[in-house]
Amino acid sequence: MIPFSPPRIDKKIVDEVVDTLYSGWITTGPKTKKFEKNLTRYAGHPCTLCVSSASAGLELMLRWFGVTKGDEVIVPAYTYAATANVVEHCGAKVIFVDSGNDFNISVKAIEKAVTPHTKVIIPVDIAGYPCDYDEINDLVRRSDIQKQFIPATPEQSQLGRILVLSDAAHSIGGRYNGKRTGNLTDVTIYSFHAVKNLTTAEGGAVCLNLPAPFDNDKLYNQLNIKSLHGQTKDALAKMQVGSWRYDIIEPGYKYNMTDIQASIGLVELERYDDDMLVRRKHIFDSYTREFRKYSWARVPEYSNDRKTSSFHVYLLRINGIGETLRDTIIQKIFEKEVSVNVHFIPLPMMTWYKQSGYRMEDYPVAYENFSGEISLPVYYDLTDEQIRTVVQAVVDSVQSTL
Numbered sequence: 001m002i003p004f005s006p007p008r009i010d011k012k013i014v015d016e017v018v019d020t021l022y023s024g025w026i027t028t029g030p031k032t033k034k035f036e037k038n039l040t041r042y043a044g045h046p047c048t049l050c051v052s053s054a055s056a057g058l059e060l061m062l063r064w065f066g067v068t069k070g071d072e073v074i075v076p077a078y079t080y081a082a083t084a085n086v087v088e089h090c091g092a093k094v095i096f097v098d099s100g101n102d103f104n105i106s107v108k109a110i111e112k113a114v115t116p117h118t119k120v121i122i123p124v125d126i127a128g129y130p131c132d133y134d135e136i137n138d139l140v141r142r143s144d145i146q147k148q149f150i151p152a153t154p155e156q157s158q159l160g161r162i163l164v165l166s167d168a169a170h171s172i173g174g175r176y177n178g179k180r181t182g183n184l185t186d187v188t189i190y191s192f193h194a195v196k197n198l199t200t201a202e203g204g205a206v207c208l209n210l211p212a213p214f215d216n217d218k219l220y221n222q223l224n225i226k227s228l229h230g231q232t233k234d235a236l237a238k239m240q241v242g243s244w245r246y247d248i249i250e251p252g253y254k255y256n257m258t259d260i261q262a263s264i265g266l267v268e269l270e271r272y273d274d275d276m277l278v279r280r281k282h283i284f285d286s287y288t289r290e291f292r293k294y295s296w297a298r299v300p301e302y303s304n305d306r307k308t309s310s311f312h313v314y315l316l317r318i319n320g321i322g323e324t325l326r327d328t329i330i331q332k333i334f335e336k337e338v339s340v341n342v343h344f345i346p347l348p349m350m351t352w353y354k355q356s357g358y359r360m361e362d363y364p365v366a367y368e369n370f371s372g373e374i375s376l377p378v379y380y381d382l383t384d385e386q387i388r389t390v391v392q393a394v395v396d397s398v399q400s401t402l
């Protein structure tokens with residue numbers, strides 16, 4: 001069976017993890033701090049805080065900005081549940097909006113959804129392809145939009161407009177106008193979950209890039225405390241001679257990354273651009289070259305004059321089919337020993353959100369994108385021969401169904 005996206009685990013990773021295990025320091029410590037510095041250097045934003053997951057990072061930033069009951073947060077209907085669930089945790093209202101043909105959030109739809117209650121927009125770089133950030137950043141700064149913003153916390157007053165909190169769970173290494181994700185909006189969140197491009201088993205990072213007068217380094221210190229129970233010293237700092245005493249300045253969260261996780265990330269990041277991304281691009285290019293030959297295939301856009309993907313998942317669409325035929329095709333592909341997937345079932349179709357009153361009919365492009373979509377395997381160890389097997393399995397399954 002060809003798996004969908006196994007992690008790349010080799011001797012280098014194992015050695016680095018073992019080194020951490022024997023070092024006597026396994027929770028947040030020197031390796032996490034080093035990983036943060038390397039991520040900052042990699043993407044070019046001012047400052048990075050590593051956390052236990054992207055979900056934790058998203059929620060931490062919504063809490064920091066003071067998002068609460070009565071507020072609205074704009075989220076694409078087409079994303080993984082984490083993007084919207086964290087808004088629910090804060091007691092705020094999720095405002096789903098429709099997508100464009102490239103699967104990403106539609107800026108036109110965002111504009112229509114903005115109200116005086118809007119506090120945050122969470123664009124998601126689906127499959128690693130950056131959203132239209134110039135347009136989104138311009139929109140939140142437009143005077144008519146900025147005028148209707150009602151700040152309710154010191155952070156909201158200081159920003160004076162809607163916060164753009166980018167969900168880059170898929171898109172580390174993706175580029176927009178030559179800059180990497182992480183460095184494109186106020187705050188960007190990476191995920192290092194096991195199936196993501198760059199993994200630490202579980203983990204995430206908060207990339208801070210807030211405009212002046214915010215001080216991103218100062219904010220890092222604040223968030224570091226907020227992500228560790230509001231404790232003024234982390235475990236490593238408390239270990240220093242005479243430094244045992246600490247204070248709790250707020251009821252914070254437990255969202256820190258461990259050095260075991262960071263040790264995997266350090267190895268992954270070092271070889272990410274020259275090795276991981278090169279291989280992923282090769283797989284994307286190979287799929288596109290093959291599927292372009294068939295009129296039923298709609299290949300995804302993954303670069304244009306402004307953007308380059310991080311090649312996270314390959315979102316193939318089959319023209320003119322609905323959910324039922326798509327599901328039949330997927331069944332046939334699995335029977336040929338190839339794992340595929342669907343990214344994503346739009347959230348208004350999920351029980352919780354359906355019960356909350358969202359209707360899928362309100363997001364026709366997201367539905368259209370979903371109903372004919374099949375995600376193909378993309379991972380470092382996928383060989384050229386396996387790529388050919390995947391292509392053949394898809395072609396045979398589609399052609400025997402249509």
Ligand SMILES: *Cc1c(COP(=O)(O)O)cnc(C)c1O
Pocket residue numbers: 052053054055056079080082083124167169170190191192193203204
């Ligand atoms: C995986 C994923 C997340 C959540 O990442 P975790 O690190 O597992 O919390 C958030 N958003 C999207 C779009 C994802 O695919």
